[in-house]
Amino acid sequence: MCPRGARMLAGHGGWVAPTRLVAHCLLIEEGSELVLVDTGFGIQDVANPKRLGQPFRALVQPRCQIGETAIRQIEALGLSPADVRHVLVTHLDADHAGGLGDFPDADVHLFAPELATAQEPPLRERRRYVSAQWSHGPKWVRHEVGGDRWFGFESVQLLPHLDAEIALVPLVGHSTGHAGVAVRTGDGWLLHCGDAYFHRGVVDTPPTCPWGLRVFEGITGHDAKARHHNQERLRELAREHGSEVRLICSHDPELFDRAERP
């Protein structure tokens, strides 16, 4: 996505120059199964970007390219998209749920309040969800918060049949049922925080964030108080467990580029 306002959104560059935001997805290989975390834009978004809606397109200027869809990237890795048995979505905004239709046979896991809101959005939330992205009828698997705990956060352990340790960690604020996804990797935990924050500096102590991106967070958010509260908890997590847990968010291009470097 290439919204204009690099100086405000990235902290450098021209005032009206475009900057770059990514849609950071994860692919987890576990035995013969693949697990996808968030889907970015999908093939139908590339074929028909208008379905994303004019306000969204004007705000974030998506440049949907077929080679960047999750399904095409999975194929490029020599893997079969049919092996994606589970998709976990942090939330159902258009830039996270666009590829759901490319994995119609997968179970789609999410935090129950997110689906409830997306299916019957109140007026002020109506524009953020693009119901065409799930008109194929995904196999929804709704999760409620149970008694699980992950570094002090409420959590739901997912996919217990896999060796992989994966948990849904509700981080509401950006949307009603927004959640992070924690994955135990060979090198400690990775917490994909979705849109709980937009800039890597937000979880530093003291926090930093280009002011335009902070405004952007406010415009696109659902509950500012809950969002700020969860950002504070994430800062605490980063301070106290930074050596055990790596935090990433969906849209920060620097975090994405770091992840791609060998």
Ligand SMILES: [Zn+2]
């Ligand atoms: Zn987003």
